[in-house]
Amino acid sequence: MSGPSRATKGRLDLLEEAAMRALECASALGLDHAEVSASEGESLEVNVRQGAADLVKESRSRGIGMRIVHDGRVATSATTDLGVEAVQAFVASLADMVRFSEEDPLALPPSPREQTGAWDDLDLYDPKTARIGPKRAISMATRAEKAAFKQDRRITSSEGAGFSRTIGFSVLATSGGFVGRNFGSNQYLVAHVVADDEGGKKRNGHYWSGGRHFDLIGSPEAVGREAAARACRAIGSRKMATGVYPVVFDKEAAGTILGLLGSCIMGDRIYREQSYLAARLKDAVASPLVTVIDDPRIPRGPGTRPYDAEGRRTRKNKIVTKGVLDGFLLDTYSARKLEMKPTGSAAGGGGVPHPTSSNFYMKAGRQKPASLLKGIDKGLYVTNMMGFGFDAMTGNFSRGAGGLLIESGELTTPVGEITISRNLDEILKGIEAVANDLEFRTSVAAPSFRVDQMTISGN
């Protein structure tokens, strides 16, 4: 793709002006350091239910967030009022607030030479996105919902099908001289339908497609059909008997498990010792089949970013290599606390930066997903989880789950209203097969995998 269009450039120029104005105010007040993130976005959201549009929502927003560091003290604030006088008052209020925090020499921003001067175009913006109007959006959602009802007679009601799109522009400017300009688009088509089960119970199924570029949405009918299939797959769900069983996670559920690991390798959790992995660098933390990478530079990736929230160039970071913990994700502050090198993983520009993952994924294995079931006499195939039962400090994991029973290597009847539990450290070490079905649909992504055993609590 080519560089930004004239319209895009114009919007970024305006944001840059606003950011610079705020920096000038900070400098006029004699503040030591300032970081400003100015951003602007536009979005459209429609929902269609039973064939008629029941929501059309359009929005535009614009604002700045600012962090100042003065005498090693930090204050942050945000405003949507970008008028000249309003920005002046806004920066003055920050300057007033900063005296309440305490001096922390580690809170200083990175030095200008640690910041990047140039970055690549990572193809995050699709000019088609902004041109999708309500009519087209409603038509796509209508097609998706219709296909869901047509797919299976057992589909009886619907939360509807929706389309949403956003485009966003942002400028990050710091008193150290860094100016980053970024822009991107996102669009999703989602269908959410409900099937009737015995005893008045209902089973729901949803599915979405989309991403940075419009073409990733694909066929609306396919989205509807998959949502219907998921609702119908759960019809007749029963508990299974309490016990210890092998468990296969489909790629979506596997991604959720991987996300838990992600929450335990963030620098802020590490220096606060709020992670069971805090003292485990270079230790075996997973089975040798597991390699985990955070790569912010995948073109069109859902979590892609050219520079981080502190103006550092982003880079690919190895987290787990063949089961061994290789590194954490660090912003400047956590890196200083831990006496390690920052990994360019800061998010939250214009606020208090904190490390986050970008495109965080487990490398695919070689096996076909179906082969993960082989040799399992009785086990559980997990397709969805609910609840928040995870403690990063201890790794204890216990969550509601649903899916299908595995009997003699085959998927048989649907299972629901059970919990699966085990410590995350043991789960990751217990991974005994990894499939080849990795997809970068979400910013945290994993292929399907099999865990040797978990405790299932049912009846």
Add this chain to the structure above:
Amino acid sequence: MRTVGGGVDLGVGIRAVKGEAVGYAYAESLELDSMLRAATTAGQIARAGRRKRVSVERRRVRAMYRPTLEVVDMDGADCVALLRRADKAARKVSRKIVRVDASLAAVHKEVLVASSDGAIVFDEQPMVRMGVSAAARAKGRTEQGSSGGGGRFGLEYFDAHTPESHGEEAARVALVNLDSREAPAGTMPVVLANGDSGILLHEAVGHGLEADFNRKETSNYTGQIGEPVASPLVTVVDAPRIGGERGSINVDDEGVVPSSHRLIVNGKLRRYLYDKISAKHFGVEPTGSGRRQSFRHVPMPRMSNTYMEAGEDAPEDIIRSVKRGIYAVRFSGGQVNISNGDFVFSLTEGYLIEDGKVTAPLKGANLIGNGPDALGTVSMVGSDFRLSDGMWTCGKDGQSVPVGVGMPTVKLDQLTVGGTAVGS
């Protein structure tokens, strides 16, 4: 004191309704031009409509909450002092407390709702929330505990709930968890302690009673009004007008003055929670449950302060009646599948009950069940009703609103406990 922050947010959201269809747009400024642009965008959904002049009349609401001094108006140094008190108190509990995090957040919100059906209503909605978490370490093991609370109060909140009490409570839970053991797995009786357990009610039945799901026929309570949906011991109330509780509102975001409603009476479903659109659908009056996160969001039916009314059993008798089960005290959150009523919620402080006595503390485990099934097994309800100190935030369709929960001590004969210890 690590960081200090603040901000001001201002804007207008405009909703156009045609039948059950909604057009929505907002502007982040109150200038006429931007408001008109938002109105035009929102109005697209009803383009075929006729022009009509409407008149609106100022309606006053009776304020349920009147903080003396709002925390947002306090001097920063005084806010810092509150945090220090919590921090100091937590550390003083034991040498095993190795880390304390304390936060204080306050909001002063002013809303004006004008609606073409005639009313213009203004409300001020203060909010304060303190949260403290503590980590305890012993013998190479680290565990956490937390405590928090608040509501639509000002500084006076801290008279009844001192920062010290939150610090000490967080430390106490962390220390309890240091001795916790694997929770059992399987189906067993569960006694829910009074207060925080209300989150079970919120998840297990509350969401399913929000009328939008029932209008769309996607809730497991669809078509169940008048039917038994819980044990006859169960009466569930949504009460939006209890003083400064976190879920209280003087007026909802559609301009309706809410009132208390019994949703389930002696086990029978009596009514849903209605916003204007669903009230019209069902031909009833709205319950004042149309709430939204901010002007950027569409209102929808939401809970306020939802609780189970007290029963007649003494809490000690309830525990004494259990041979082997779980005593569930604190929770970090929960989730429900509206369509079938399956819910999960996560325990952060729980104990084993053995032969009628509360014994060993348990590692965090999930409780999972089905709303109507679980409430059908309620066999004892305590006389010790208590509202949970305000710290709950409810998420629905990406929108967060503050809510309150409450519960007496309650015995469920059967609930699935998602621990790791099988057959122990």
